[in-house]
Amino acid sequence: MGTTTTIPARAELLQRARDLAPVLRRNAEWQEENRRLHDETVEALTAAGILRMRRPHRYGGFESDLRTVVDVLSELGRADGSTAWTAGVWMISSWMAGLFPDEVQDEIFDAPDVRVSGILSPGAIAVPTDGGVILNGKWSFNTGALQSTWNTNAAVLDGPDGPQPVMVALPMADLKIVDDWHTAGLRGSGSVTTIAENLFVPQARVLPMVPILQEGRHASLANADAPIYRVPFMSAACVTVSAPALGLAQGAKEAFLERLPGRKITYTDYANQSEAPITHLQVADATVKIDEAGFHAYRAADLVDAHGEAGEPMTLEERARVRLDLGAVCQRAKEAVDLLNTASGGSSIYTNVPIQRIERDVQTVNLHAIMHPNTNLELYGRLVCGLGPNTLYL
Structure with a gap:
């Protein structure tokens, strides 16, 4: 079941993700109340080609590298964490489907925009x-x-x-x-x-599962030479799910600064919160943490992409470092959001104020078993200290 597909450049996919922001922000409260993505959100993701990014090329996919995935998913996360997270899971699972025998892939990708x-x-x-x-x-x-x-x-x-x-x-x-x-x-x-x-x-x-998780070995003949299918599943998945956390932190800074003009600090002499030194420190500290989160997300993406392009296996230490980077992204993103949420004042607890949703979303991300910072940092530390890994998920 072949098809000819024009693969968008990274800049074009990033712009498509940015263009979705008004739709994602408009539907964020509805999605919270109804506990799923709005149909308009799903249709917009589909129309923009976002859900084709990690699909095999012969089924209309783009086979996007992980740096592009981080670009796009973090941009979605700026607007809405649930949308970015769900899109990321759909990307990972579409990529996973490409590991099955080719006749199984024909069955799965029988529809043009299957999720x-x-x-x-x-x-x-x-x-x-x-x-x-x-x-x-x-x-x-x-x-x-x-x-x-x-x-x-x-x-x-x-x-x-x-x-x-x-x-x-x-x-x-x-x-x-x-x-x-x-x-x-x-x-x-x-x-x-x-x-x-x-x-x-x-x-x-x-x-x-183990050859897929750790070695990138799979049953597909048609995908054998594609760079995105020459890397361990676990490493690729970890990079992908780091991006929504990064986007949440970036979105928290934007949401805070949007509400800042004209706000005062109640029960103080500060008629404008923007003039208070504590605000300057909070914003600067959060910015450093967001930048650090971005460093770790893109470092991991570049490492995995390089191995995919070269067709070279990743070492145990490299795979553990990807887990380390994922933990660092989650940790720094949460720290940044916590700072900005603390600075947002009592009125920020209303459901129509994005920062409270971002705070809950980034906390949830940090509690995910594969993303938990302490677990990931311990895993890397074990290897550096001469012990073996205590997990298959590496």
Whole structure:
């Protein structure tokens, strides 16, 4: 199923993302209340080609490098964290779909603008049977599932050689949805729970996970020479999810400065908050932290992209450093948002003021198991101190 696609330049994709800001800001409150992306938001992302960025070229995708992904997703995150997060998950899962055998990809990408969501935590058990496996289990935090056609989810294969983690490609129509996404942050991401009950999955849609996570080895022949498919999944995914955190911090600074003119500091002599030295220190300190977050996001992106272009494997230390960079992005982004939120005053708690939503979103990002700063920093420190990694997700 081939197609001819003109691949937009990085600058064009970035401008497309910037042009979406009014739509994303307009729909942000609706998305919070309804706990999923607005149809207009999804249509705008689709029309701009954002969801094609990590799709194989032969299915109309752009095969964008990770520096471009960080550019675009952070720009979306300036306007709305839930939109950036969901778009990032759709990018990761579309990329993951490109690791399956080519005939499976033909099935997944049969529609021109199919959306693929996915979960990396193995929440189900797969039992071998003739021609495939029988799958039972559930996946919580399944971002974008309500508006997706396919899922690429993790499971534990209970085979004769003992349990091993696998990835499975599943039509969303085969899964039961539990609408349980009642949360403090990233409310618009629609990250509901999905359940598989005695679901038969053909063998072609079952992949060993470890070679994909750590080595970039996969079952696709058609994608074998594409730079974006010559890197470990975990490293590529970590770079992708760092971008919404960076965008949230950038958006917090913009939101704070938009409300600053004419604001006073109540119960003080400062008729203009902008004249107070504490405000100058807060804005400058937040700016440094945002810049540091950007450094780590782009350093990781450039490292992974370079290995993809060269077709050279990443070392264990390099893969751990990507996790380190992800933790640093989340940590610095939250610190910046915390500073600006603290400086925003009591009126900022109203739901129509973006900074309160940004604060909740960045807190939620920092609590994500793969993004938690302490976990990522510890992992890198273990390796530097001569210990082995204590996780497969590297």
